[in-house]
């Protein structure tokens with residue numbers, strides 16, 4: 262736990278360093294904006310000062326008329342400040358965008374690198390929330406928090422110095438009230454961080470639950486549990502509401518504490534300076550009185566500017582808490598796997614690839630024992646090896662090792678004698694076709710789905726793939742032939758038809774290794790026999806590993822390895 266906390270802290274610190282580097286322009290512009298505010302306020306004080314002194318009992322403008330320069334100065338400073346603030350906003354937004362792009366690509370490459378193995382540990386809804394919402398929410402961390410974390414000291418300090426120059430007494434009051442703010446913020450900040458972390462957890466839970474229930478809608482309706490599930494969803498939504506309100510409450514308290522400090526500063530300066538101004542009003546020295554009024558006005562008007570960066574920091578504090586929450590999730594993702602060594606693989610198509618498992622052990626979860634326990638077998642080049650075994654025997658784990666998504670805890674997996682870990686993942690991906698239990702169809706046309714692995718396939722290659730996979734048998738039934746839109750929201754296909762599309766894809770890819778993980782698990786016996794027929798054609802001259810507990814695998818002549826509880830229990834053929 263402490264280790265993970267330290268990791269989160271290290272990650273946030275690294276991000277903060279990056280964020281600060283990107284926020285440099287915004288910080289510089291923020292300080293410039295504060296200095297312009299000083300000019301603006303000085304001009305206003307010089308406009309209001311002479312006007313106010315005329316109202317005093319022994320009034321009369323001292324130096325003749327109200328000078329023109331404060332008006333010109335005020336307008337000039339206001340326009341420049343507007344431009345500076347706009348540029349600063351644009352630069353913050355750009356920093357936020359760049360950071361989100363960088364983080365999103367890091368997270369996506371972790372997810373893609375981990376492959377399906379990541380879904381055994383994390384809910385797909387939570388992954389989607391991380392890649393989309395969590396990272397979107399980090400915008401504030403880079404666009405607001407990073408500049409605010411410096412400006413809350415730099416800007417008030419500049420303003421403090423300017424007040425110290427003209428009115429040391431008011432500067433003292435400002436300094437004292439300003440120093441009280443961080444104390445209050447620290448108290449509320451901790452509360453805000455906890456509240457915001459809880460809120461995000463509740464949101465992720467709600468998303469995962471909703472996705473689950475949508476996927477299982479048929480089971481829910483048929484089990485007559487629709488009402489209960491709706492009530493549960495409502496509960497989760499309510500939980501989210503309560504937690505969101507808590508954040509708002511803490512945010513309200515934190516902003517109220519800044520307002521209090523500001524009001525106290527205003528009243529204290531007004532009282533102290535008012536007292537002196539009244540004393541001066543009785544003197545004959547009008548020049549002195551005017552200077553005093555201008556200085557006091559300047560000090561008073563600068564108070565809201567002085568506290569504005571604190572408010573900016575308080576608003577951005579939540580963004581920091583969100584970053585810490587995201588850190589925990591991003592760090593929980595598996596590290597992108599690096600290749601050790603870097604030997605080129607001795608292959609390929611001409612001679613085929615021989616795959617060997619040498620004493621391989623792998624454990625998903627130590628409390629549940631090893632999923633693979635000293636597994637050794639050989640799948641010779643150009644032959645089919647059937648992995649048979651009951652559910653939970655470890656067949657899919659073997660497949661995931663072969664796909665390179667996970668690594669053996671001990672032992673080696675070799676391709677033509679070269680340890681898989683020394684082969685670059687791209688080379689493995691190029692050598693391998695994989696067909697799982699449920700083929701993935703993307704929303705798009707049938708043609709796009711088939712040419713997914715080889716977009717530049719020639720019409721002849723395409724025709725051959727359609728014929729060999731028997732897609733051409735159901736093609737005439739589709740409304741637009743190869744251009745029919747399938748996948749999510751598209752034309753419905755049966756399990757067997759979908760599996761044929763996966764086979765056609767594998768034909769086009771023409772890789773020397775073919776991994777089949779129960780490709781007929783959801784098919785009826787007749788369709789299963791048909792699909793196996795197509796697969797047999799596809800298997801010719803390739804190294805095939807077929808995981809299945811179907812009795813129909815006898816259609817594949819070749820070697821057979823029996824697995825049970827992660828151990829090899831029997832071998833037939835010379836495997």
Ligand SMILES: Nc1ncnc2c1ncn2[C@@H]1O[C@H](COP(=O)(O)OP(=O)(O)OP(=O)(O)O)[C@@H](O)[C@H]1O
Nearest residue numbers: 381382625626629632651652653654655656657658
């Ligand atoms: N994320 C995980 N955490 C803990 N144990 C896991 C995890 N994933 C799989 N296992 C365990 O590993 C073992 C092997 O699982 P695997 O999915 O490889 O089996 P399988 O032979 O493919 O089963 P099936 O025929 O049902 O697909 C099982 O006992 C399973 O419970």
Ligand SMILES: [Mg+2]
Nearest residue numbers: 656657658778
């Ligand atoms: Mg399996």
